[in-house]
Amino acid sequence: MTGPTHADQTYVRSYNEALVLALARTTPTLDRTSVADATGLTPQAVSKVLGRLIEHGLVEVAGVRRQGVGKPSSVYRLVVTSRYAIGAHVARRSLRLVLTDLAGEVRHSAVTPLPDDFTPEDLLSRLSTGIAAITASHPETEGRLTGVGIGMVGPLDHADGTVRDAHRLRHWHDIPLRALATETLGLPVHLDKDVTAGVTAEAWRRRGAFHEAALIMVESGIGAGLWLGGRPHRGAHTNAGEFGHTVVQFGGPPCVCGRRGCLEIVHDRAVEAGDLDLAARVLATGVVNLLQTIDVDHVVLAGADLIRHAEVYRNAVRDAIRTDVRRADWLTVDVTLSSMGADVIAAGAAMQMLNTRYGMPVRAG
């Protein structure tokens, strides 16, 4: 992003704190020894890290645990109500707002329609009133709101927070949405593509198990959110995951994007023809293409149009993975449905906001 930067002790501190927080997020309780084993830190260092986290209210002592002979160990746990974040999923016709706690649990969810061809001003005013309504009904978030994450259809530029040309939205060309929203809302704002936010939602809650993953979203378009090497992959222009516009049928029907035989147009034609099985097989072919290209071991299926026929799609993808390629037993892939349903994008956007403050520090590595 900003070019290489150096490492110093503040990096060491925030890195290790993030490591312990990630552990706290994914385990009901912690104790000094188990954290030391999981992180490689010495028990003494764990005490110091936990001390800092307790001081900031992120972690608390939950009691002691007798585990046989010897002094019982103190038990710690995440204070999930110590921080909150708001996530927004900006779709073509609707705005979904969620409130999540520090563990990524959704505390509140609401959808409001958006007018056809809504403008930036339309969105900002609805964001404003929607967030005000949430904070009013959740006074416990007072002073504990980390910020607002926005997941939106692309193309956009994550690095400078600008919407370049949101697909099929007339008034959205080179709109500095992050800056506008920061000013309007008075809170830190994180802007990202919807699918990237979605895959973050899964990763934030599953930590280490989720190292190489893709979230496949079918919802007025087909896209993929990528999580590679333990972090989101956005590509050079925040344009990764334009999965629906890969050609699976050379010379096939023309697509709105200008190419022929794109996954999306071939899939949609099958749906229009009422052949859902074929549509699912087409999508599955694309998923296997994705596996061959980036070799993820977790595939999460999401999106309203997919969830409506969840089992058909999931079975097609699983079948394709098993039979399409002569895949050996070591090529294990876990195919699941999104655990968060329709909230996944908005919740992921909220978690991205939390992640900027309480996740792994960027750069270095």
Next chain:
Amino acid sequence: MTGPTHADQTYVRSYNEALVLALARTTPTLDRTSVADATGLTPQAVSKVLGRLIEHGLVEVAGVRRQGVGKPSSVYRLVVTSRYAIGAHVARRSLRLVLTDLAGEVRHSAVTPLPDDFTPEDLLSRLSTGIAAITASHPETEGRLTGVGIGMVGPLDHADGTVRDAHRLRHWHDIPLRALATETLGLPVHLDKDVTAGVTAEAWRRRGAFHEAALIMVESGIGAGLWLGGRPHRGAHTNAGEFGHTVVQFGGPPCVCGRRGCLEIVHDRAVEAGDLDLAARVLATGVVNLLQTIDVDHVVLAGADLIRHAEVYRNAVRDAIRTDVRRADWLTVDVTLSSMGADVIAAGAAMQMLNTRYGMPVRAG
């Protein structure tokens, strides 16, 4: 790889040293101020880092530079002859060995044929004699050999150094090649897929400019080496980049891999039919698919079968990128031919070896 591990001051040290070394590799000369500007370190810290590097012989003082008023600054430069590495490119019928210096420059290159269906023993003995010949003719490498990098056709497991099932090689099933070679050669060994080694070769020499990139290789098969987020992307099972076996023609001709209409079979059929333009367009379609999926801004073309008709392929790829999709002006992609010719895989393997010692420390980020 080994799960999350903590950060400490040894990490800070090696990180900053790697940062300065990367700068030294890609710049003719260094001075304290420019390093400080580029890394964000204070000048005093740069002095300490450079002092450590000089102590290890990796950097030397090259003189002073008068740049106007004030005390002239000391000028430093990488000692390219302070470390060497050997790279091996194991192909189906040949073994290529190169010697590179610390800058990644190829100092020696040699090819020997490999027998049909060669065994692990065949390879190890040829590695042994080949490396002995190189060190004998390059006495300056005495005591300065970092190790041996091996780039090979997959599938293999980079994490534990095992060849799982090398494509079309009968005697290569679950062979712990890294362990065997380490023992036989008495040197550290790094094992990786050929294409991943190849993309590392480009990245090692171009540093920051090369953040999101793919190396497309056409040479008895079609594969891609991926460089994402400033580091190699291998995927969950070291199986990323099996680009030739993505479907571009749904229901097309059957491929050896078991699917139908794979990029590789469609491309090869076109070549067999003598229609090189079509073959190049098919490959270009696959490249654009790759861009849509992972959004790289550097595409490097390589491989004997491609280089033979380099311009045809390059033009086809450039045309496809320009016209295939309604791409906006911000979607810039740089398409180049590999700068290292036939040595690219072997040289990249050597640089991977150098990278394990003198590159960015793993984990943390």
Next chain:
DNA sequence: ACGACTATAGCAACGCCGTTGCGTAATACC
């Protein structure tokens, strides 16, 4: 009941990082 044993917790000193403050060296300019 009571002492031996054991695992945990935390204080204090330490080593090593980059940072800061400041004195010194070497050049151009007047």
Next chain:
DNA sequence: GGTATTACGCAACGGCGTTGCTATAGTCGT
């Protein structure tokens, strides 16, 4: 030749995880 300017490096500092050691709070055996 004096002065401003730029670069260098010693020394003290703050902050990180580590190490050594003592205090603590339980279980277990007698």
